Amino acid sequence: MPSERPAIEPIVTSYKLRFLDDAQLDSLREATFDILENVGVRFHSEKALAIFAEHGARVDRDSQIVKIPRDLVLKAMASVPRHFTLGARDAALDLPLKDGVTYFTNDGCGHKVVDFETGEQRASTKADVAMMARINDYLPSMAMSWTIVSAQDCGATASLHEVDATWRNNAKHYQSVTMMGERLCRYGVEMATALRGSAEEVRRRPPLSIIACTIAPLVQDKEAIEGALVMAEAGLPVLVMSMPTLGTTAPATYAGALAVGDAEVISATVLLQLASPGARVFHCILHAWADPRTAAYVGYPLNCRARYAPVEIAHHWGMPSLGGAFGTDSPEVASWQAAAEVATDPLLVGLAGAEIVTGIGLRDTYTLLYPEAIILDDDVYNQARYALLGMEVSPETLALDVIAKVQPGGHFLAQKHTRTHMRSAMVRSASQQLDEKGKYRDAVAYAREKVAWILKNHHPEPPSAEVQKELDRILAAADRELIEKA
Amino acid sequence: MSEELFEKLTQAVVDGEPEDAEALVEQALEQGIDPLACINQGLMKGIEKVGELFSDGRYFLPELILGATAMKAALEVLEPRLIGSQKREVLGTVVLGTVAGDQHEIGKTLVGTMLTANGFQVIDIGVDKKADDFVAAIVESNADIVGASALLTTTILEQKRLIDTVVEAGLRDKVKVLVGGAPVTESFAVEIGADGYADDAISAVHVARKLISAAE
Numbered sequence: 001m002p003s004e005r006p007a008i009e010p011i012v013t014s015y016k017l018r019f020l021d022d023a024q025l026d027s028l029r030e031a032t033f034d035i036l037e038n039v040g041v042r043f044h045s046e047k048a049l050a051i052f053a054e055h056g057a058r059v060d061r062d063s064q065i066v067k068i069p070r071d072l073v074l075k076a077m078a079s080v081p082r083h084f085t086l087g088a089r090d091a092a093l094d095l096p097l098k099d100g101v102t103y104f105t106n107d108g109c110g111h112k113v114v115d116f117e118t119g120e121q122r123a124s125t126k127a128d129v130a131m132m133a134r135i136n137d138y139l140p141s142m143a144m145s146w147t148i149v150s151a152q153d154c155g156a157t158a159s160l161h162e163v164d165a166t167w168r169n170n171a172k173h174y175q176s177v178t179m180m181g182e183r184l185c186r187y188g189v190e191m192a193t194a195l196r197g198s199a200e201e202v203r204r205r206p207p208l209s210i211i212a213c214t215i216a217p218l219v220q221d222k223e224a225i226e227g228a229l230v231m232a233e234a235g236l237p238v239l240v241m242s243m244p245t246l247g248t249t250a251p252a253t254y255a256g257a258l259a260v261g262d263a264e265v266i267s268a269t270v271l272l273q274l275a276s277p278g279a280r281v282f283h284c285i286l287h288a289w290a291d292p293r294t295a296a297y298v299g300y301p302l303n304c305r306a307r308y309a310p311v312e313i314a315h316h317w318g319m320p321s322l323g324g325a326f327g328t329d330s331p332e333v334a335s336w337q338a339a340a341e342v343a344t345d346p347l348l349v350g351l352a353g354a355e356i357v358t359g360i361g362l363r364d365t366y367t368l369l370y371p372e373a374i375i376l377d378d379d380v381y382n383q384a385r386y387a388l389l390g391m392e393v394s395p396e397t398l399a400l401d402v403i404a405k406v407q408p409g410g411h412f413l414a415q416k417h418t419r420t421h422m423r424s425a426m427v428r429s430a431s432q433q434l435d436e437k438g439k440y441r442d443a444v445a446y447a448r449e450k451v452a453w454i455l456k457n458h459h460p461e462p463p464s465a466e467v468q469k470e471l472d473r474i475l476a477a478a479d480r481e482l483i484e485k486a
Numbered sequence: 487m488s489e490e491l492f493e494k495l496t497q498a499v500v501d502g503e504p505e506d507a508e509a510l511v512e513q514a515l516e517q518g519i520d521p522l523a524c525i526n527q528g529l530m531k532g533i534e535k536v537g538e539l540f541s542d543g544r545y546f547l548p549e550l551i552l553g554a555t556a557m558k559a560a561l562e563v564l565e566p567r568l569i570g571s572q573k574r575e576v577l578g579t580v581v582l583g584t585v586a587g588d589q590h591e592i593g594k595t596l597v598g599t600m601l602t603a604n605g606f607q608v609i610d611i612g613v614d615k616k617a618d619d620f621v622a623a624i625v626e627s628n629a630d631i632v633g634a635s636a637l638l639t640t641t642i643l644e645q646k647r648l649i650d651t652v653v654e655a656g657l658r659d660k661v662k663v664l665v666g667g668a669p670v671t672e673s674f675a676v677e678i679g680a681d682g683y684a685d686d687a688i689s690a691v692h693v694a695r696k697l698i699s700a701a702e
Contacts, residue, residue, distance in 0.1 A: 044589055111639040111669055121673075150639050158640070178640065221589050247548070249592055292546040295596070295686050297668070367669065 002461035005171075008093065009140040011102040013388035017351035019306035025316040031259035032266055033070045035218070040067040041267040044222040047229065048271055055274050068270060076273040077266070082318050084280045086144060086237065086356075087205025089195065089463065090171035094205060095143055097320050097355045103143030104346070104381055106136055106374060107326055107359025109177040110149040113369045114333070116451065124149030124369065129162050131371065132361070133170035135451060138458040141378045141385075145170050146358055147177035149369050156482045157475070160187050163208065164471055167195065168462045175209045175239065185210065185227035187478045189234040194470035195463060203235030206280070211239040214264035216249035225268060232272045232279035239282035239322055240268040245297065248290040254305070261285035262313055269319070282356065283314035284322040297365055299327040300341035307345075308352035315353070323354030326377055331364040333373050334444045338363060339380065346384035375447035379430040386427065488519050492528040495560065499532025500539075502552025504559040511560045521564040522572045529564075533557050533603050540688075550688075551596065554603030561602070577605040578630035578698045580664075581623040584613040585644035590637035593667060596687040597633060604691045606631075617644070617651035624652070624661050630701065631694055636667040645670070646678040662697040666690060 020028070035041075040058075042065050043049055049066065053059040055076075058067040086095040095103050113124045116131075128149050136142040147162050154161040159179035166174045179188050192208045193199055212228040215221055228238045242261035244250030250257035265283050272279040287310070289298040314321030325345035330337035349357050359366070360381060361374035391397075402417045412418045426432075430443040462468065491514050498507040507529075514524050536553035539545040545553075565574060580601055584594050591613050598608045609627045611619055624632055632652065636642045645665045652658050662681040665674075675683035682697050684690035 109639065112671070152639070180640070215589055219589060223587070248596075252548075290547070292548070293543075294688070295547055 003458050005138055005458070005460060006140045008103075008143045008172075009382075009385060010104065010143050011346065011350035011385050011388055012100060013102075013350055014100055014390070015351055015388060016353055017348070018312060019309055019352075020312050025312060028255065028259060028262065028313055029316060031255075032262045033073060035259060035263040036068040036073055036267055036270075037070055038067065039218065039263075040065040041263065042066075042219045043225060043267075043271070044220065045225050048220065048225050051271060051275050066267070068267060073266065073270055076270040077317060079273050079277040079279075080269060080317070080319055081278060081280055083320065083355075084237070085205065086173040086175075086209065087196075087207045088144070088171060088173045089167055089207055091205070093143075093172045095173055095356075099353065102323075102350045102354055102357055104141055104325075104357045105144045105146045105175065105359060106132065106142060106148045107362035107366055108146040108148050110362045110367045110369045111152060112364070112367055113149060113371075116371045116448075121368075123152045125153040126151035126158075126161050126165050128369065130165040130169050131455065132369070132374070133166040133168075134458060134460065135371065135374055135454050137170040137172060137460045138454045139374070139378055141360065141381045142172065144173040144175060144356065146175050148359075148361055150178055156486065157184070157187075157478045159184055160191065160475055160478050163188060163191055164475055167191075167207075167471070168468070169460065171460050173207060173209070175211065177211050179210045180212075180221075180223040180227045182226045182230055183482060184478075185230035187474060189230060189236065190474050191471055192234070192236060194474060195467055199234065206236045209237035209239060209280075209282075211241050211284075212268060214240065214242045214261075214268060216242060216244045216264065217260050218264060218267075220264070220268055220271075225271065228268065228272060229275050232276040232281075235280075237280035237282065238272060239284055240265045240272075241284040241286060241322070243286045243288065246287065246289045247292065248295055250287070254287075254309075257287050258285060258309060258313060261287060261310070266317065269317075281319060282322050283310070283317060283319040284324070285310035285313065286324040286327075297329075299329050299365055308349050308354065311349065311352040311354045320355040323349035323352060323357045324359070325349050325357050326360050326362075326380075327366055328363060329365045331368060333363060333370040334376055338373075339376075342377075343380060346381045347387055350384055350388050371451050372444060372447035375450045376430055376443060379443075382427075383429070488514075488523065488527075491517075491519065492524065492531075495524060495528030496532040496535065499529055499553050499556045499560075500535050502536075502549055502556055504552070504556040507556040507560040508563055511563045515563070515567055521567045521569065522574070524564055525561070525574055529557050529560055537604075551599060554599045557603045558599060574607075575605070576607045577695065579607045579609065579627050580631040580633055580694060581609045581611060581620060581627060581629040582633040582635075583611040583615040583620055583623075584635045584637075585641050585648065586614055586616045587644065588636050588638055588641040589613050590635065590667070593637065593687070594633070594635040597635070597666065597684070597690045600687040600691050601633075601694060604695075606694060617648040620648055621651055621655045621657065624657055625655075629661055631662045631664055631697055633664040633666070633690070633694075636665075636670060639669045642667065642669050642674065645680065649679050662701060664690065664693060664697065 052066045083097045132148045151158040151161045192202045196202045212224040242264040244257040244261040246257045250260045311321045326342045328338045328341045360377035433441045433446045435441045540550045598610045664682040665680045666684045682693040684693045
């Protein structure tokens with residue numbers, strides 16, 4: 001008997017916060033036009049170069065640098081959809097993108113796991129992907145699923161095995177963080193078609209999307225971009241993610257870093273629109289800092305001003321955005337650093353209005369999984385979600401009659417009004433769970449217990465036997481072609 | 487006359503001015519000053535000073551890298567002009583590249599710059615290089631160290647393939663393997679049988695030095 005899952009609880013808010021004014025956003029866009037037209041972007045893909053050449057961009061075959069005139073950028077960007085629906089395996093979990101709603105997902109893509117049973121650190125496997133997909137499926141904070149860790153025991157077809165492990169344990173939309181390259185993405189499209197039954201249904205309710213990472217500064221990876229072209233052609237959404245690092249792969253000034261990151265995202269988006277007009281594309285800039293003494297990747301310096309400016313840049317282009325959150329550099333599951341660095345993330349990204357947000361559940365700068373971390377981060381998420389909900393002011397909530405009844409110096413515990421409202425007045429956080437003696441429990445112990453409970457009790461309905469058989473067949477074919485023959 | 491020029495050369499490296507360093511060595515060569523003396527009495531003093539300033543916290547990475555870049559720019563002019571059997575004293579030869587399927591260049595290039603500035607001869611074979619390409623370069627340059635960079639969880643296993651290929655080529659006793667890149671860890675390096683691991687360009691220099699002295 002498959003188990004029920006609680007309803008998804010995205011951040012829903014009518015509040016909006018803007019850090020950049022229109023003039024600043026226009027200047028940033030002009031910077032992107034300038035970079036695209038005069039500096040160009042290197043595409044390590046003959047296929048991409050041919051598409052650009054065909055549409056009138058200036059292509060230098062030797063350097064593989066494409067310079068895209070402003071008119072071509074504008075023409076291509078006119079067909080990017082602002083909103084669309086991310087289909088889920090289960091139609092009830094489809095995510096219609098819209099203003100005022102921010103959907104969260106887990107983090108990705110880690111490669112180390114602190115084993116839930118043994119506590120030993122080891123390389124991640126397909127079983128970890130399956131386990132975390134099941135936990136994600138249960139949590140209301142998780143609107144969709146991301147590749148939290150890579151299935152390193154599956155070799156070259158790991159990304160396909162990750163889809164398989166996720167769909168068997170999770171009925172939400174799945175965004176692959178690792179699927180790259182034309183051949184793997186063709187198998188990905190085949191898996192989506194097996195799930196949906198037809199190419200038309202895949203296009204109508206895409207159950208799968210991928211991220212295509214750029215290489216800063218101003219380079220597009222062959223595998224990422226050619227995989228993205230395959231997905232876009234099939235009507236599956238693509239998220240173009242740039243990761244400029246201030247001082248090393250981007251200027252040490254924030255605006256310059258955003259301009260580099262934006263130019264990377266827009267150049268890939270233009271390509272996808274030229275190849276498949278109307279392709280669903282997310283915009284994402286996950287900027288970071290390089291430590292000026294060591295070049296170490298730093299996600300959270302003290303001065304993260306306008307952290308979610310990239311969301312505003314995306315919206316200025318008329319694109320939906322992924323906001324990056326929860327990327328603490330702490331390797332500990334529950335340190336002060338792990339919580340403090342990310343504490344304002346969900347609040348700010350919700351206020352910025354990002355359509356989707358990653359990523360709960362990893363430590364050590366997106367690389368290390370503690371299965372229980374997702375429960376702790378879920379708490380931080382929910383603090384923001386509640387903070388952004390409005391409050392009710394009414395005679396019942398003002399309770400003036402009760403205040404008058406209690407009089408100065410009295411107490412409210414003996415009031416019927418209190419009996420009615422006290423249970424819901426406070427939602428317990430992970431650190432406010434009671435033990436049998438009525439004392440607050442250790443939050444990590446609570447989180448571990450919750451993980452164990454979900455794993456024991458939550459068993460979402462898997463895809464039909466027919467679909468599972470078809471997925472098995474596709475995986476076997478992929479393994480034969482990409483592992484055995486290679 | 488030479489002394490004054492050597493001092494300026496030292497200063498160009500300390501100030502991190504590649505154009506000045508290059509112009510100064512051109513000038514030195516025109517004046518018939520010994521190129522090896524330019525290296526030993528000008529550039530080396532400069533890079534040592536840069537190292538000191540970095541170590542005591544006065545210099546940050548950009549100053550360090552610009553100092554190394556100035557040194558490298560001057561070396562590129564001087565090395566082809568060394569007279570007769572003159573040879574720059576090098577600590578060792580390092581073949582450096584990013585593994586197959588991976589286009590990430592910057593980390594590898596920074597490591598190359600730092601190694602060059604610290605007395606190594608660096609053969610940078612570029613990005614997206616197969617294990618065979620690394621091995622061919624090791625054979626051709628008689629390298630002491632091979633350094634392989636990988637930035638993706640999907641490409642780090644190429645570092646193991648490189649080690650296997652080095653073994654198959656019968657070179658494992660002759661060349662030390664140094665690995666690095668964001669997803670690479672010390673334990674992964676040990677697991678695949680690498681000789682050294684560095685998580686940034688500065689520690690790469692320390693590890694390379696250690697590997698060379700251990701080999702000796």
